[in-house]
Amino acid sequence: MPVAELLPLTDVTACCTPITLDAMTAEQAEVMARTLKALADPARLRLLSLVAAHDDDEACVCDLTEPLGLSQPTVSHHLKILVEAGFLTRSKRATWAYYRIVPGSLDAVAGLLTSV
Amino acid sequence: MPVAELLPLTDVTACCTPITLDAMTAEQAEVMARTLKALADPARLRLLSLVAAHDDDEACVCDLTEPLGLSQPTVSHHLKILVEAGFLTRSKRATWAYYRIVPGSLDAVAGLLTSV
Incomplete structure (x- = not known):
């Protein structure tokens, strides 16, 4: 999916009410489907899971390529989609980029799926 | 996405723990991405939402085509994907097929996204 199609998660929480409400x-x-598409990929789900499992919920891209068995450009592509969709933040320190889960971002999507 | 790639939702709840756990x-x-892909489509999100908004959480396919502005074969295709993924049940009465939300199915996916 082109990254340009993704909107930050704030758009989802601003736009949408729970789907069964x-x-x-x-x-x-359209907005909610784009956000779910960012999640609906095995590599991206594993990346979120790996970042969350790291100390301080933050991981270096250098720690993420080997567990996934994918090339670093491919991993960086998936990480970019997760950043664009509002699930991760990226900060660069020295040589490496570090990724952190955006607090509440997954809960926000869960809240749109939960019946009310 | 070919319907054959989808697994019933029971596979998700059986296989998976919350992604941040x-x-x-x-x-x-792979299993969780397939389930999310079934949801990550604007027409399918609207169908779930329309079915949930009907009396008794049940809707005839004849009530779903007009609000979506899609042909009945296209709507039936999306409904089939939602049935295969475990979000809807289908029952045929007289001429029409009726669709009902599987209780707890969206909550189950929400539970896998929620932080613990």
């Missing part, structure tokens, strides 16, 4: 509009469904 | 295995990530 009211009939969604076409626009709400 | 432990580093996921490749197999767990």
